[in-house]
Amino acid sequence: MTVRKNQSALTAEEKRRFVAALLELKRSGRYDTFVTTHNAFILGDTDTGERVGHRSPSFLPWHRRFLLEFERALQSVDATVALPYWDWSVDRTPRAALWAPDFLGGTGRSVDGRVMDGAFAASTGNWPISVRVDTRTYLRRSLGGGGRPLPTPAEVDSVLAMATYDMPPWNSGSDGFRNHLEGWRGVNLHNRVHVWVGGQMATGVSPNDPVFWLHHAYIDKLWADWRRRHPGSGYLPVAGTRDVVDLDERMKPWNDSTPAELLDHTRHYTFDTA
Amino acid sequence: MSRPTRRRALRGAAALAVGGGALAALPRTTASAASAAAHEQDGPAPFDEVYLGRRIQGRSGGGHHHHGAGYTVLVDGVELHVMRNADGSWISVVSHYDPVPSPRAAARAAVEELRGAPLVPFN
Ligand SMILES: [Cu+2]
Numbered sequence: 376m377t378v379r380k381n382q383s384a385l386t387a388e389e390k391r392r393f394v395a396a397l398l399e400l401k402r403s404g405r406y407d408t409f410v411t412t413h414n415a416f417i418l419g420d421t422d423t424g425e426r427v428g429h430r431s432p433s434f435l436p437w438h439r440r441f442l443l444e445f446e447r448a449l450q451s452v453d454a455t456v457a458l459p460y461w462d463w464s465v466d467r468t469p470r471a472a473l474w475a476p477d478f479l480g481g482t483g484r485s486v487d488g489r490v491m492d493g494a495f496a497a498s499t500g501n502w503p504i505s506v507r508v509d510t511r512t513y514l515r516r517s518l519g520g521g522g523r524p525l526p527t528p529a530e531v532d533s534v535l536a537m538a539t540y541d542m543p544p545w546n547s548g549s550d551g552f553r554n555h556l557e558g559w560r561g562v563n564l565h566n567r568v569h570v571w572v573g574g575q576m577a578t579g580v581s582p583n584d585p586v587f588w589l590h591h592a593y594i595d596k597l598w599a600d601w602r603r604r605h606p607g608s609g610y611l612p613v614a615g616t617r618d619v620v621d622l623d624e625r626m627k628p629w630n631d632s633t634p635a636e637l638l639d640h641t642r643h644y645t646f647d648t649a
Numbered sequence: 650m651s652r653p654t655r656r657r658a659l660r661g662a663a664a665l666a667v668g669g670g671a672l673a674a675l676p677r678t679t680a681s682a683a684s685a686a687a688h689e690q691d692g693p694a695p696f697d698e699v700y701l702g703r704r705i706q707g708r709s710g711g712g713h714h715h716h717g718a719g720y721t722v723l724v725d726g727v728e729l730h731v732m733r734n735a736d737g738s739w740i741s742v743v744s745h746y747d748p749v750p751s752p753r754a755a756a757r758a759a760v761e762e763l764r765g766a767p768l769v770p771f772n
């Protein structure tokens with residue numbers, strides 16, 4: 376059974392294997408298909424039209440399914456690998472071990488944002504940015520460059536306390552847990568972390584930065600934490616909602632699973648915490 | 650491949666190449682023309698300026714996608730994918746998680762983020 380661990384608890388060997396599996400997916404071309412899929416949904420999901428991956432109730436099950444697909448791809452390279460998660464409310468500075476050269480590498484240099492160390496630095500030749508929105512082919516970051524700090528544990532707690540999963544109009548204007556976690560409204564958790572990292576992470580092609588997976592693995596864990604805290608609250612809406620994925624509707628692009636089937640993560644993996 | 654594929658394009662919706670800022674010459678479907686006309690009454694004002702050495706333009710209508718709220722933004726003649734949020738704020742594909750108040754602000758944020766790099770057409 377796959378156990379997703381806090382990135383700060385990984386051994387040197389676990390980090391090495393995770394990085395090696397990422398590089399192999401990249402080399403084979405499989406990695407970039409995930410970037411392409413994500414950007415297609417970023418561009419296609421709108422508040423007034425069909426919305427599946429973002430700004431909608433299925434933001435959470437869609438990314439859960441997306442991460443499962445990616446984790447299975449990693450495991451086809453190295454069966455011992457699991458996706459780690461980044462609790463950015465605790466490991467909240469560019470000095471965190473997450474950004475060390477033996478793991479994801481650090482922030483970008485000031486002149487052009489280019490990441491200069493670690494396995495994903497352009498100078499290695501192993502991490503070309505191929506699916507892109509501008510002509511720059513090197514991984515960029517500006518950790519904390521936007522000025523606003525990462526969310527605090529108290530801010531996370533304030534969102535976990537929201538008892539209603541989601542509300543009409545089921546988009547970026549909604550009240551409720553999902554949209555506050557996604558960050559279009561309120562204290563802003565998920566969106567703010569993308570902005571804090573900067574570089575490709577702030578764009579539609581955000582999975583170009585491997586930290587995308589660790590960020591979303593933690594967002595996914597917060598959904599699991601929320602479900603435990605509110606056992607009487609379920610996924611909403613339940614049926615008959617135009618342009619929105621209801622509880623028992625299948626999600627694109629896979630068309631093989633529904634939010635209802637993805638509610639229980641323990642069918643696929645567990646976390647290192649209780 | 651250097652270009653993200655759009656879901657709309659996959660669906661076969663009108664996906665028209667944009668080049669050189671020839672906005673007025675772009676064909677439109679009847680449906681998008683109607684929705685653009687509807688937005689023109691209450692949409693944001695057009696703009697055309699040089700910001701940090703880049704020409705940025707924004708106009709109601711046009712655009713080769715339905716979800717830009719009937720508004721097209723160009724940076725040096727290449728379309729920047731923008732989107733209007735439910736609360737009236739705007740984002741672009743270059744700064745997707747950080748809403749700003751207007752399409753001009755989205756264009757300026759994109760220019761700052763690009764640091765001189767040309768956009769890649771997204772269709
Ligand atoms: Cu996403």
Ligand SMILES: [Cu+2]
Pocket residue numbers: 565569591
């Ligand atoms: Cu995200």
